[in-house]
Amino acid sequence: MQEVNTLIETGKLTDPQSPRGRILWKAAHLFKEKGFERTTMRDLASEVGIQSGSIFHHFKTKQDILKEIMQEAIIYNLAIMRASLNNASSTEDKLRALILCELKSVNGVTTEAMSVLVYEWRSLSKDNQKDILSLREEYEAIWMEVIEAGIKEGWISNDAFILRRLLTGAISWTVSWFKSGGEMDLGQLADEVLLLVRG
Amino acid sequence: MQEVNTLIETGKLTDPQSPRGRILWKAAHLFKEKGFERTTMRDLASEVGIQSGSIFHHFKTKQDILKEIMQEAIIYNLAIMRASLNNASSTEDKLRALILCELKSVNGVTTEAMSVLVYEWRSLSKDNQKDILSLREEYEAIWMEVIEAGIKEGWISNDAFILRRLLTGAISWTVSWFKSGGEMDLGQLADEVLLLVRG
DNA sequence: CCATACCAAGCAAGCGCTTGGTTTGTAAAG
DNA sequence: CTTTACAAACCAAGCGCTTGCTTGGTATGG
Numbered sequence: 001m002q003e004v005n006t007l008i009e010t011g012k013l014t015d016p017q018s019p020r021g022r023i024l025w026k027a028a029h030l031f032k033e034k035g036f037e038r039t040t041m042r043d044l045a046s047e048v049g050i051q052s053g054s055i056f057h058h059f060k061t062k063q064d065i066l067k068e069i070m071q072e073a074i075i076y077n078l079a080i081m082r083a084s085l086n087n088a089s090s091t092e093d094k095l096r097a098l099i100l101c102e103l104k105s106v107n108g109v110t111t112e113a114m115s116v117l118v119y120e121w122r123s124l125s126k127d128n129q130k131d132i133l134s135l136r137e138e139y140e141a142i143w144m145e146v147i148e149a150g151i152k153e154g155w156i157s158n159d160a161f162i163l164r165r166l167l168t169g170a171i172s173w174t175v176s177w178f179k180s181g182g183e184m185d186l187g188q189l190a191d192e193v194l195l196l197v198r199g
Numbered sequence: 200m201q202e203v204n205t206l207i208e209t210g211k212l213t214d215p216q217s218p219r220g221r222i223l224w225k226a227a228h229l230f231k232e233k234g235f236e237r238t239t240m241r242d243l244a245s246e247v248g249i250q251s252g253s254i255f256h257h258f259k260t261k262q263d264i265l266k267e268i269m270q271e272a273i274i275y276n277l278a279i280m281r282a283s284l285n286n287a288s289s290t291e292d293k294l295r296a297l298i299l300c301e302l303k304s305v306n307g308v309t310t311e312a313m314s315v316l317v318y319e320w321r322s323l324s325k326d327n328q329k330d331i332l333s334l335r336e337e338y339e340a341i342w343m344e345v346i347e348a349g350i351k352e353g354w355i356s357n358d359a360f361i362l363r364r365l366l367t368g369a370i371s372w373t374v375s376w377f378k379s380g381g382e383m384d385l386g387q388l389a390d391e392v393l394l395l396v397r398g
Numbered sequence: 399c400c401a402t403a404c405c406a407a408g409c410a411a412g413c414g415c416t417t418g419g420t421t422t423g424t425a426a427a428g
Numbered sequence: 429c430t431t432t433a434c435a436a437a438c439c440a441a442g443c444g445c446t447t448g449c450t451t452g453g454t455a456t457g458g
Contacts, residue, residue, distance in 0.1 A: 157398070162383075169373065170365040173371070173372065192357055195356055
């Protein structure tokens with residue numbers, strides 16, 4: 001988690017303890033729980049413990065909050081992913097690392113921000129979608145590299161693009177059923193997903 | 200499609216040509232496109248070509264429209280699924296049939312209703328969720344039966360519950376990227392999913 | 399004649415956001 | 429130390445608009 005502090009200090013991530021940060025993560029929580037549209041600024045304000053108007057001292061619009069959440073979710077996960085890849089040697093290890101990272105993103109501490117990113121995409125205005133998309137492409141490029149290596153090595157038989165998309169769905173959907181603290185942990189779940197790919 | 204007419208005649212499905220039916224399917228279309236919350240009764244009314252107040256002659260509340268769409272989506276797909284299973288002999292054929300059915304549900308003629316069912320679930324009131332859930336269990340039981348047969352036969356290595364859930368995510372997510380009429384058709388996509396399971 | 403399907407108008411509530419002013423933490427000036 | 433200065437954080441009130449839904453009435457086909 002060293003990288004995270006660096007990201008906060010360099011201003012790429014908002015400090016969760018700042019007033020702005022508290023609004024941001026409560027918003028992520030509510031957006032995940034009730035959806036963007038169903039969450040009102042008054043809901044958010046009372047969750048933070050301030051008046052609804054006060055939010056607009058920190059963010060220009062409700063849209064801006066959504067965009068900021070998504071942006072920071074990607075930046076955070078991009079950092080974690082790259083760090084995690086450095087500890088993997090074989091292609092299979094790398095793929096497992098990516099799977100685990102995404103599972104952690106979706107089910108771990110950033111679960112709110114990440115599921116907002118996945119499931120509230122169309123609530124984002126077209127302009128904002130464009131801005132976020134470039135960050136997202138960077139993220140996807142890493143995945144594709146590893147998958148294509150697996151295909152060359154011969155132990156992946158699916159089409160690379162299709163596989164990535166099927167995996168995106170399978171992994172992000174876990175947020176709706178996986179409960180940590182149960183019989184299965186995220187490591188085992190990653191193994192199941194890897195088993196699916198490898199057969 | 201013989202079964203569908205029977206379903207309409209017995210009153211289990213609403214006739215798409217009736218006033219009520221026209222509202223229902225236009226609503227499904229809009230709910231999929233813009234989401235439940237972002238779709239207003241005025242949007243829906245102007246799509247159908249009537250005044251917004253007139254909708255309430257056919258449905259008591261906006262919630263009721265959502266519930267009805269989901270209910271009919273399941274009833275429809277349950278019928279299609281059972282018919283499709285009858286034409287499959289081996290367990291692998293059956294699994295492929297289920298995959299294809301769900302892909303068709305999500306990307307075919309019922310695409311709107313089905314993605315509403317998957318992605319607008321939490322817009323449904325708690326009471327309505329309970330009502331729909333019993334229908335959904337019936338649907339899931341069919342899946343589990345086939346998957347467990349595949350495990351017994353030895354060509355599925357995943358845990359049955361986990362596999363079903365991963366597949367649910369993978370398949371339903373296709374709605375966000377698969378475009379029919381492109382290079383790949385739903386049959387080929389079903390093969391890719393089956394390949395994923397079988398390895 | 400009467401049920402079905404609809405319209406025109408509008409109500410009450412809730413929405414995102416604005417406004418004008420007050421508190422609070424901080425830090426230099428006296 | 430105290431005083432002054434000032435920006436950041438916040439409150440109280442409410443504006444303008446949209447929302448789901450209601451109401452009272454009208455047209456139409458069997």
